[in-house]
Amino acid sequence: MAWKTIDRNEPAFDADAPNVLSDAVREKIRSFFPRYETKQAALLPALHVVQETLGHVSFKAMTEVAEVLEIHPSQVFDTLSFYTHFWTHPKGKKTITVCRSITCELLGGREVLDAIKKHLGVGEHETTADGEYSLVTEECLAGCDHSPCMLINEKLHKRVQPADIPKLLADTDNDKLDMPRSTLFDAPADVASDGASVTS
Amino acid sequence: MAKITIDEKVIECRDGVPVLQAAIEAGWDIPHYCYHPGLSVTASCRLCLMEMQLPHPKTGEMGWVPKLFPSCQTPVRDGMIVRFDSEVVRDNQKSCMEYFLIDHPLDCPVCDQAGECYLQDYSQKFGNSKSRMVEQKLVGPKKDIGPKTYLYSDRCVMCTRCVRFTEEISGTHELCSVNRGARREIDVFPGMPLDNPIQGNVVDVCPVGSLLDKDFFFKQRVWFLSGTPSVCPGCSTGCAIRVDQNENTVFRLKPRSNPGVNDWWMCDEGRFGFKYIHDEKRLTAPTVRRGADTEEVRWDDVPEIVSFRFEQHVAKHGDDSVAVVLSPMMSCEEAWLLVKFIRGIAPAATAVTGFVPTVGEAQHFPVGCDAENVKFTILPEKCPNRRGVELIAERAGGETCGFDEFVKRATSGAFSAAWIVGGYPEAWVPKEMTKVVKQLETLVVQDIFANTLTAAASLVLPACAWVERDGSFMNHAGKVQPFERAIRVRDGAKRDGQYLFEISGHVGLYSGDHVREMMADEMKEFANIGDAPPKPVHQH
Ligand code: SF4
Ligand code: FES
Ligand code: FES
Numbered sequence: 001m002a003w004k005t006i007d008r009n010e011p012a013f014d015a016d017a018p019n020v021l022s023d024a025v026r027e028k029i030r031s032f033f034p035r036y037e038t039k040q041a042a043l044l045p046a047l048h049v050v051q052e053t054l055g056h057v058s059f060k061a062m063t064e065v066a067e068v069l070e071i072h073p074s075q076v077f078d079t080l081s082f083y084t085h086f087w088t089h090p091k092g093k094k095t096i097t098v099c100r101s102i103t104c105e106l107l108g109g110r111e112v113l114d115a116i117k118k119h120l121g122v123g124e125h126e127t128t129a130d131g132e133y134s135l136v137t138e139e140c141l142a143g144c145d146h147s148p149c150m151l152i153n154e155k156l157h158k159r160v161q162p163a164d165i166p167k168l169l170a171d172t173d174n175d176k177l178d179m180p181r182s183t184l185f186d187a188p189a190d191v192a193s194d195g196a197s198v199t200s
Numbered sequence: 201m202a203k204i205t206i207d208e209k210v211i212e213c214r215d216g217v218p219v220l221q222a223a224i225e226a227g228w229d230i231p232h233y234c235y236h237p238g239l240s241v242t243a244s245c246r247l248c249l250m251e252m253q254l255p256h257p258k259t260g261e262m263g264w265v266p267k268l269f270p271s272c273q274t275p276v277r278d279g280m281i282v283r284f285d286s287e288v289v290r291d292n293q294k295s296c297m298e299y300f301l302i303d304h305p306l307d308c309p310v311c312d313q314a315g316e317c318y319l320q321d322y323s324q325k326f327g328n329s330k331s332r333m334v335e336q337k338l339v340g341p342k343k344d345i346g347p348k349t350y351l352y353s354d355r356c357v358m359c360t361r362c363v364r365f366t367e368e369i370s371g372t373h374e375l376c377s378v379n380r381g382a383r384r385e386i387d388v389f390p391g392m393p394l395d396n397p398i399q400g401n402v403v404d405v406c407p408v409g410s411l412l413d414k415d416f417f418f419k420q421r422v423w424f425l426s427g428t429p430s431v432c433p434g435c436s437t438g439c440a441i442r443v444d445q446n447e448n449t450v451f452r453l454k455p456r457s458n459p460g461v462n463d464w465w466m467c468d469e470g471r472f473g474f475k476y477i478h479d480e481k482r483l484t485a486p487t488v489r490r491g492a493d494t495e496e497v498r499w500d501d502v503p504e505i506v507s508f509r510f511e512q513h514v515a516k517h518g519d520d521s522v523a524v525v526l527s528p529m530m531s532c533e534e535a536w537l538l539v540k541f542i543r544g545i546a547p548a549a550t551a552v553t554g555f556v557p558t559v560g561e562a563q564h565f566p567v568g569c570d571a572e573n574v575k576f577t578i579l580p581e582k583c584p585n586r587r588g589v590e591l592i593a594e595r596a597g598g599e600t601c602g603f604d605e606f607v608k609r610a611t612s613g614a615f616s617a618a619w620i621v622g623g624y625p626e627a628w629v630p631k632e633m634t635k636v637v638k639q640l641e642t643l644v645v646q647d648i649f650a651n652t653l654t655a656a657a658s659l660v661l662p663a664c665a666w667v668e669r670d671g672s673f674m675n676h677a678g679k680v681q682p683f684e685r686a687i688r689v690r691d692g693a694k695r696d697g698q699y700l701f702e703i704s705g706h707v708g709l710y711s712g713d714h715v716r717e718m719m720a721d722e723m724k725e726f727a728n729i730g731d732a733p734p735k736p737v738h739q740h
Contacts, residue, residue, distance in 0.1 A: 004341035011391025059390060072373035074389040081378035 013060040021064040025053050029068050039069045043079055047086055056087035084138070092127040092134035094175055097151040101140035108162070109148035113137065115162035116150075119169060133169070154181065204280040213276050220248050220271040223284070230284060231293055231322045233300075233359040233407050235272035238464045238575075239368055243270035245359050247296045247322070250274075250289060253281040268292055290326070297327030303337045303382065305354045313409025315422040319357065338382055345387070346374070346394035348414050348468065349403060353385045356410040362386060362402040369465065369575050371566020372396040386410070397578060398565060400471045401464070404454060415472055416452045425451060428686035431673050433529065433584040433666045434470030437577060438675030441466060443474075443667050443686035450474055450667055450687060461679065467578045474667070476625040482648055483662035484692040494660070499694050503703045505659060506644060510545045513617045513642045519546035523606060523615045526593060527554035527646075528583035529623035529663075530696070531671025532680065532726065533715040535589045537700040539596045542619060544704075551593035552606040554621060555628055557582040579676055583624070584666075588674030595723055610636040622647035623663040623696075629653050646696065662693050669695050671712035672729060680729050682712060 021029075028049050032042040046065050050057045057065070057080060059073075066073040080086045098104075098113045113124075116135060120128050127134040143149040146158030153175035157168065168174055201212045206223055213222035221237060223230050233245040249268035256263055262281070268288065283289070300319060308314040340353030358377065363386065366375045374394040378387045388394055394402065403411045425444040432439040432453065440458035444451050453474055455466035476482075486502050487494040497505065514522065524542040526535045542549045563578040593600045601609070609615065611632065618640050622628060629651045637643060637656040645657035654660045668689045672682040689695055701710035720727035 004339065006341045006343045008343050008345045008388050008390055009347070009393045013391075015391070062389070072389070073392060074373055074376035074387075077378060077387070077389050078376035082380050084380075 011059075013058065015060075015063075017060060019064060020054060020058065020061050021050065021068070022053075025049060026064075026068050029065070040071050040075070043069060043071070043076065047076075047080055051086055055093075056090050058088060084136075090127070090131075092131050094132065094153050095134045095136065095151075097136050097138050097141070099139070099141045099143070099147070099149055100137040101144075103140070103144040104148040107147040109150075111162045112148050112150060112160050112165070115165040116169070119165050202276045202278040202280075204276050204278070204282065207283050207285040216275055218272050219250065219274050219276055219280070219282055222276050223271065228284065229325070230271065231297075231318075231326050232272060233318065233357050234361065236361050236364075236405055236464075239361060239364040239405070241273050242360060242364070243273040245296070245357065246270065247293060247326075248272045249292050250282045250284050251286050293322075293326040294328055297323055298331065300357045301327070301331060302333050303340070303354065305337070305339065307355070308409075311352075311355065311409040312412055312417060312419075312422070313355075313406075317409055318407040319355075319409075340385055343387070346399065348399060348472075349394055350412040350414060350417065351386055352410050352412060353387075355408050356386055357408055358384055358386075359407060360386075361405040361407070362411055365402050365405050366394070366396075366399075367566075369401070369565055370396045370398050371568060372399075374399075375402070396567075397469065397563060398465060398467045398576060400468045401455070401466070404464075413452070420446055420451045427454070428667075428684050429456060430667065430683040430686060431584065431681045432466060432470040433673065434467070434473050434582065435579045436581040436584060436586060436676035437462060437579050438584055438673055438679065438681050439466040439470060440681070441470070445667075445687050448687045450477060461675065461677075461681075462576065465576050467576075469578065473625065474665075476648075477665035477667055479649070481650070482690065483650060483654070483660065484690045485662060487660045489658050499699065502659075502661070502699060503705075506703055507545065509642050509644075509658065510542070510617065514546045517616050517641075518548075520548040520550075520599075521614075521616045522546040522549035523552055523610065523618045524549055525552040525554045525603070525606060525618060525620040526589040527621035527623050528556055528581075528586040528589050529554075529666075530585060530589060530621055531666075531669060531683075531712065532585065532588040532592060532674060533671040533712050533719065534669075534696050534700050535585075535592045536596075536719050537697070537704050537715065538619065538621070539592060541700065541704045543596060543598065546617075548598060550599040550601060550606070550615070551596055552600070553586065553590045553593055553602055555603045555624075555630070556586050557624060557626075557628060581676065584673040584675070587676060587678060588672070588680070591674065591723070591725065607632050607636055610639055613639050616640060617642035619644040619646070620653060621645075621663070622649075622651070622653065624648070625665075627651060661696075661699065664689050664693060664695050668693075669697055669712075671697060672716060672726070674725070678725075680725060682716075682729055 029042060029046040032045045033039055036042055046069060047057055050061050050065060054061060062076040063073045066076045096116060099109055117123060120133055120135065122128050122135055124135055124137055141149055141151060143156055143158060148160055149156060149158050150160055155175045155177050202215050203210055203212055211226040220230055220232055220235055230248055232248040234242050235248060248271045250271040251264055252269050253262045254265050308320065314320065343351040343353060345351045360377055363375045363377055366372050374388050374392060375386055378385055403413045424446045427442040427444050430441050430443045432441045439462035440456040442454045442456050444454060453471050455462060455464060457464045485496045486499060488497050488505065522542060524539060526538065539551050558580050559582055560580050562580055564574045565576040616639060634652060637653065643657045644659045645653045646661040646663050647654055648663045666683065667686040670683060670685040672680050674680050695710065697710040716726050716729060
């Protein structure tokens with residue numbers, strides 16, 4: 001068994017680099033505060049906001065989120081790393097999430113995955129050279145009745161066949177949702193519009 | 201007091217404690233990892249599960265519930281009936297132990313924790329002798345998580361005690377648990393290492409060999425160590441500690457639980473501050489000055505020399521020319537013997553409370569908490585016994601003063617003879633003392649290292665470190681706490697208590713307890729102190 005050793009005394013980013021969270025993003029995070037008893041409770045919405053605007057939540061971004069929520073960066077890292085949904089390094093413009101759970105597996109999910117890999121020339125957890133697509137797999141997407149299925153960003157593609165892949169990936173609208181997106185992680189409208197009443 | 205039934209035995213227990221705590225206090229050996237009496241309860245390790253009787257929802261009849269309950273999370277209730285001695289409970293313990301060892305590297309031969317590891321102990325008592333794991337193990341990385349600590353995540357059982365410590369006790373939040381499931385690990389935020397004044401405790405709370413003290417790393421197998429109950433002399437909090445030594449070398453200090461004083465914790469300054477006791481430069485033999493030279497004298501002659509010198513001095517200059525400077529590093533017993541001796545020769549001598557090293561302000565933990573939530577405090581007074589020596593000086597009657605006052609008066613020539621005690625781990629003699637020593641015709645210095653005072657002294661008596669002595673310290677709150685001798689004095693040296701005992705005209709062996717009994721006649725504070733602080737009810 002080989003030993004893996006990690007030195008945690010060294011920072012993972014340049015602490016003097018300019019801030020990655022704009023004032024607007026910070027304001028948006030703050031607008032969630034009135035929803036909860038503590039600022040810390042706004043951590044998940046905050047992470048969603050950051051990933052939506054920056055595409056991923058870097059270590060630098062984590063420290064800035066911590067600053068806004070007045071918690072320790074390790075607490076942000078703790079929560080964030082629990083969810084595979086959050087990316088700590090840049091991902092492509094669109095993320096393809098292929099289901100690898102049992103129903104899809106039985107109905108040809110693996111072939112779909114292979115076809116995507118072949119078409120894009122990337123492996124799992126990789127991003128294409130042009131930065132267009134990142135490819136990951138996930139457990140059950142809760143779309144077993146349409147297996148094999150996959151997501152492009154948040155759009156669910158049902159009963160995908162390996163042969164459809166080139167056409168599907170070439171389509172620029174392949175991540176367009178055909179129903180309204182959840183607003184759960186949008187800042188409450190009344191509060192957001194009245195930004196002045198929100199204190200940091 | 202609630203009465204509960206565990207394994208068909210009725211026990212009385214403190215109200216409100218978890219069943220686990222009650223069972224441990226009553227002598228049961230219940231395996232547990234995540235429960236620690238000083239931390240919040242998470243009930244995540246599932247080792248402590250028990251069976252419990254509850255009324256049947258329909259008939260109301262009491263009966264065993266067909267599921268297990270975490271005993272660490274279930275508070276005792278009067279009349280409660282639980283059991284650990286059952287097939288299901290044992291099965292659960294076995295399965296848990298198997299699970300904890302699934303990815304464990306089984307590297308006990310090179311693990312510092314081996315011998316005091318609760319994975320070893322519980323495997324033997326509650327686990328299996330064989331592993332059924334045939335898959336490839338997930339090997340967690342070994343991490344350098346801070347200047348004083350390593351984290352071997354491959355040995356971790358994910359009890360999160362360490363994380364809760366940095367959250368709830370130190371309040372510094374460095375540690376966190378990252379990822380999920382089998383890949384979950386303890387970590388710090390990269391570049392924000394575990395580095396706070398009480399971080400050493402995370403190594404103590406870790407029930408396994410995952411968090412390791414760099415200072416003790418690969419230094420000694422723990423079964424060669426023997427521990428002596430003691431009190432930390434690092435500050436006036438007076439944390440209860442255990443001195444672990446082998447062959448007269450101290451390898452580490454560990455906190456012992458002492459409710460209301462240090463609970464379960466100690467600070468790093470105290471924990472790692474013992475190194476000076478093994479310094480080669482320490483003084484070991486008594487020396488007298490003859491002109492410009494110094495000469496070693498035999499310990500047997502010391503009582504006579506000091507009595508003679510002070511008697512002569514008093515005859516010549518009167519007894520108010522004498523001062524005795526009691527160091528707050530001394531034990532109460534030593535200070536008492538010394539003051540008695542000096543006052544015996546010079547009844548009008550001034551008893552001075554010695555130099556009190558003070559650094560910064562009190563540090564309260566968790567960092568930034570309000571006064572009622574303080575869990576641990578490091579005090580600015582870097583000596584264990586200021587209150588003790590002050591009290592003894594005061595009770596001895598006659599003239600007393602503080603150190604600054606002494607320096608002032610001595611500089612202007614108020615004293616011509618002094619017995620000055622040091623014993624500080626670090627250089628301490630203030631500059632003004634050079635002027636003071638010029639005024640002193642007779643000077644006895646009792647110190648641990650050579651300094652300007654010992655250079656000027658007519659007689660130098662080597663002082664011993666607290667681990668070589670026994671006696672008691674009175675902490676900032678006035679609590680008298682005895683400590684025991686952990687190691688022998690160096691060759692040629694003698695315990696301070698012993699030579700002060702002899703100088704005071706007593707015969708035989710000095711013992712802190714014995715002297716304390718003598719003191720108790722005059723000072724009730726020292727009556728019935730008993731033994732060193734109680735053994736912790738909860739060992740881990
Ligand atoms: S490092 Fe030790 S204390 Fe921390 S979670 Fe792992 S086993 Fe528990
Ligand atoms: S198994 Fe693929 S969506 Fe459920
Ligand atoms: S000690 Fe009770 S679940 Fe861990």
